[in-house]
Amino acid sequence: MTDFSPAWSLGLFRFGLGILCTSISLRYLLNDWVGKFFLEPEFHFKYFGFSWVEVLPAWLLYPFFWILSIAGLGICLGILYRLCVTIYFLGFVYFNLIDSALYLNHSYLLGLVLWIMIWLPADRCLSVGHFLEAYRTGRWPNPKIRNWNLWLLRFQFACVYFFGGIAKIESDWLVRAQPLKIWLARDTDFPVIGKFFATPIAGYIFGYAGLLFDLVVPFLLLKPKLRSWMFSFVVLFQILIWELFPVGIFPWIMIWGSALFLSAYWPLSLRNFLKRRGIFPYGEFRNLFRTVWQKLPVRFRFDSAQIILHLLTRIEGLGRWGKSAGTRLSGLRSSRIVNLGPYVLGVYLVAQILLPLRHRFYPGNVLWTEQGSRFSWQTMLSQKNAITSFRVANLRTGEVRFVLADSYLSERQKIPMSTNPDLILQFSHYLGRVEKEKTGDEAAVYADITVSLNGRKSKPFVNPTRDLMKAKETLFPQDWILPEER
Numbered sequence: 001m002t003d004f005s006p007a008w009s010l011g012l013f014r015f016g017l018g019i020l021c022t023s024i025s026l027r028y029l030l031n032d033w034v035g036k037f038f039l040e041p042e043f044h045f046k047y048f049g050f051s052w053v054e055v056l057p058a059w060l061l062y063p064f065f066w067i068l069s070i071a072g073l074g075i076c077l078g079i080l081y082r083l084c085v086t087i088y089f090l091g092f093v094y095f096n097l098i099d100s101a102l103y104l105n106h107s108y109l110l111g112l113v114l115w116i117m118i119w120l121p122a123d124r125c126l127s128v129g130h131f132l133e134a135y136r137t138g139r140w141p142n143p144k145i146r147n148w149n150l151w152l153l154r155f156q157f158a159c160v161y162f163f164g165g166i167a168k169i170e171s172d173w174l175v176r177a178q179p180l181k182i183w184l185a186r187d188t189d190f191p192v193i194g195k196f197f198a199t200p201i202a203g204y205i206f207g208y209a210g211l212l213f214d215l216v217v218p219f220l221l222l223k224p225k226l227r228s229w230m231f232s233f234v235v236l237f238q239i240l241i242w243e244l245f246p247v248g249i250f251p252w253i254m255i256w257g258s259a260l261f262l263s264a265y266w267p268l269s270l271r272n273f274l275k276r277r278g279i280f281p282y283g284e285f286r287n288l289f290r291t292v293w294q295k296l297p298v299r300f301r302f303d304s305a306q307i308i309l310h311l312l313t314r315i316e317g318l319g320r321w322g323k324s325a326g327t328r329l330s331g332l333r334s335s336r337i338v339n340l341g342p343y344v345l346g347v348y349l350v351a352q353i354l355l356p357l358r359h360r361f362y363p364g365n366v367l368w369t370e371q372g373s374r375f376s377w378q379t380m381l382s383q384k385n386a387i388t389s390f391r392v393a394n395l396r397t398g399e400v401r402f403v404l405a406d407s408y409l410s411e412r413q414k415i416p417m418s419t420n421p422d423l424i425l426q427f428s429h430y431l432g433r434v435e436k437e438k439t440g441d442e443a444a445v446y447a448d449i450t451v452s453l454n455g456r457k458s459k460p461f462v463n464p465t466r467d468l469m470k471a472k473e474t475l476f477p478q479d480w481i482l483p484e485e486r
Helices: 008-030 033-039 058-077 081-097 105-118 128-137 147-167 180-187 194-198 200-220 227-244 250-261 266-276 282-294 298-332 335-339 341-361 411-417 421-439
Strands: 004-006 144-146 384-394 400-403 443-453
Touching: 004 147, 008 033, 008 058, 008 081, 008 105, 008 147, 008 250, 008 266, 033 058, 058 081, 081 105, 105 147, 105 250, 144 147, 147 200, 147 250, 147 341, 180 194, 180 200, 180 227, 194 200, 200 227, 227 250, 384 421, 411 421, 421 443
Parallel strands: none
Antiparallel strands: 004 144, 384 400, 384 443
């Protein structure tokens, strides 16, 4: 683990990660998700222990996302890399803590990857500084990194695969082929194989293939003789998943992360492979650029080159300043803090193994109760439909009014709230507070919720006679969740 490996693979991963981070923050701005998800809702759900996280005002929140976009660009180009990745990590965690109803597995994974990248020297390769060094010396330098840098990222992506496979070892997936049967039946117009999706066996083939894929792919990617074939299969499989199911950018993150299992030299190997076969267009692009460039006025070419080199040199200077500042700060750390590194790493690794298994300590089917489902790589395992309403009873007058979640929540909040106990309890407490603010009286809040899991008949999910104002939010099992009856 303390030996050295080439930094090409990690550098290219950083480059792609920066593009992803920049695109995410820009999408929030261009699609006005900043307003839709954070500013417009009058109520936000919170993670346990993070109720203190509040939404910034609009005049700060919009510039905040522009700063994240710039930080993502810095990650991509390797400019002030440590500062940029730290800023993006903190900002990314912040806006994901604003509303727990927006939880997505790929957001959790991206947060973990950003945390890891803070500690890795991922700017040594394929950065602006690396490019300028190659320009000055006439050849590409071959920077090195410690082996554990790659292995830590590989471990993180292996956890996603392996525990995602472990989660699929349950009756609905293996015996009933659900929810795949439901989802595949919607895609019978898919090119070539669409008609096959309507057959009863399609769900089982996809289900068992997905289970086997998740359990073995991280190990087979480590086999030198198999990794190229396995990575090709990963790309095809993940693209198919992306086309068929509503999983967002998750497949693309997994494809990019799976490339870390390849040889550390794979970017150079791919370039040389394509170049030998005349596929790599470097020569054609260079000749085209040279032809166009030579037709421009000499003075324009000279001035443009000077400006570009000056700009790149200034950018490189920022990177050097960041590295020197980091070196000075690292010199201030005591030996005790430095010695804590292996222990902190050990705690992190153990947490990534235990967190996906914690739902085993909750009673009942996790797909029904959803207790312990977050941060556990429970992906594509359930299709739930719910009918939800609440009763708010004034304890002084006895008056009861019925409340629909649509009156207070956005569509993006309402759907996860209807089936998640934490969110149901938080919303019930919110309704009780609203009633007290309006009337000055204490209120009791009851939930009438029926849920259909993976195509089954709808059943009551919450005890309708339990006053949820008296229930407390806790990490322990909630006794007001009704057991699933098979």
